[in-house]
Amino acid sequence: MAGNDQTAARICPGCGADLDPEVGPTHNYMTSSPACYTRFTAVLAHEYSDPALLATHRLSVDSYAVQHPGNGAERRMVQSVGLHLARLCVQLEDHAAGRPRGAEATNAVMLGLGQHKATLEWLEPPARFEVTVADVAPYAGGPEHAARVIAWAEATWADWSAHHDYVRDWVGRWLGR
Ligand SMILES: [Zn+2]
Numbered sequence: 595m596a597g598n599d600q601t602a603a604r605i606c607p608g609c610g611a612d613l614d615p616e617v618g619p620t621h622n623y624m625t626s627s628p629a630c631y632t633r634f635t636a637v638l639a640h641e642y643s644d645p646a647l648l649a650t651h652r653l654s655v656d657s658y659a660v661q662h663p664g665n666g667a668e669r670r671m672v673q674s675v676g677l678h679l680a681r682l683c684v685q686l687e688d689h690a691a692g693r694p695r696g697a698e699a700t701n702a703v704m705l706g707l708g709q710h711k712a713t714l715e716w717l718e719p720p721a722r723f724e725v726t727v728a729d730v731a732p733y734a735g736g737p738e739h740a741a742r743v744i745a746w747a748e749a750t751w752a753d754w755s756a757h758h759d760y761v762r763d764w765v766g767r768w769l770g771r
Contacts, residue, residue, distance in 0.1 A: 606630040608662030611728035623671055624662035633731035634658050637743070640735040649685075650740045652704075653747040654730075656681045661723050661750060666716035676714030679761045680707050682751045687762075703769060710768045717757045725749035 604615055606627040613629035620631045634654075641651035659678035664671035681704050725746045733742045754761075765771070
């Protein structure tokens with residue numbers, strides 16, 4: 595999953611988080627600063643070690659992915675952004691509609707959507723993000739972990755509001771909604 599070491603930068607080129615520069619690995623196509631990626635892997639480490647954080651883990655991955663979209667130059671960037679936005683849409687809006695977060699049905703829905711990712715179009719990312727992994731990482735592993743991730747996911751989905759209609763339509767097309 596880790597790509598080449600990147601030159602240390604203060605402002606993350608993906609989410610805009612302002613962090614003390616570090617030198618280290620980043621993801622292959624989710625463009626981030628090394629310091630930001632370090633925060634993300636710290637959050638994930640706690641989620642991998644606690645089965646109660648499974649549903650939270652999915653939201654962390656989706657939020658991080660759509661905050662580090664790249665420039666759409668590669669097909670995998672287009673599909674990553676679209677699919678992770680679709681997953682946020684399903685999890686947050688289904689939950690709002692009364693379906694439990696992290697239910698088996700949600701897993702099946704998300705696997706099914708993945709089969710249609712070749713139909714996704716590039717969606718231009720928002721100029722800035724209200725909440726980033728830098729706001730979540732200080733709470734990783736603590737009692738507020740899940741709540742902070744959910745707030746991060748909801749803020750991220752809201753930041754992408756210009757494309758909500760596209761994502762809802764795309765999800766609805768394959769789920770027959
Ligand atoms: Zn970042």
